[in-house]
Amino acid sequence: MTSVHHVYGALLYETPWRLHMVAVSALTALGLVGSLLFFRARQEGGLGAAALGFFALLTLALPVGMIGTYEGLYNHVLKNILFFGGASTPLLHTLFPPPMYELPNDFFFELTGNLQVVPAALSLLFLSRLLKHWLRDRKRPAGAFGV
Numbered sequence: 516m517t518s519v520h521h522v523y524g525a526l527l528y529e530t531p532w533r534l535h536m537v538a539v540s541a542l543t544a545l546g547l548v549g550s551l552l553f554f555r556a557r558q559e560g561g562l563g564a565a566a567l568g569f570f571a572l573l574t575l576a577l578p579v580g581m582i583g584t585y586e587g588l589y590n591h592v593l594k595n596i597l598f599f600g601g602a603s604t605p606l607l608h609t610l611f612p613p614p615m616y617e618l619p620n621d622f623f624f625e626l627t628g629n630l631q632v633v634p635a636a637l638s639l640l641f642l643s644r645l646l647k648h649w650l651r652d653r654k655r656p657a658g659a660f661g662v
Contacts, residue, residue, distance in 0.1 A: 583635020
């Protein structure tokens with residue numbers, strides 16, 4: 516979602532610096548997949564716990580924090596609420612200074628920006644479930660999994 520959003524925005528607003536998010540997204544995806552695969556292969560040891568910790572921190576930092584919270588919630592959801600709620604242009608330019616930010620003027624750009632919140636929220640939900648199950652399974656005594 517964020518790659519589509521940033522490529523579209525780079526082309527639409529002639530701001531090629533937005534394209535860096537494609538590389539950030541790709542590297543993040545590689546880090547997430549790699550650490551999750553490593554965790555699944557070595558769940559029992561300290562290396563598995565370290566891989567899970569890296570996966571959790573990376574998930575919280577980028578998909579949830581940077582992309583979902585900052586980019587999705589702040590840059591788009593809040594900006595759209597204020598803009599369509601009638602906030603003054605000086606206030607909007609203070610909170611969202613040009614040329615880094617664009618006031619809403621393109622439906623697809625704003626839609627994809629707002630939608631970045633959805634995968635972030637799902638990432639947070641599934642990460643919390645994974646950590647809950649991992650912690651629960653670590654507390655069980657050996658041989659107690661079938662009880």
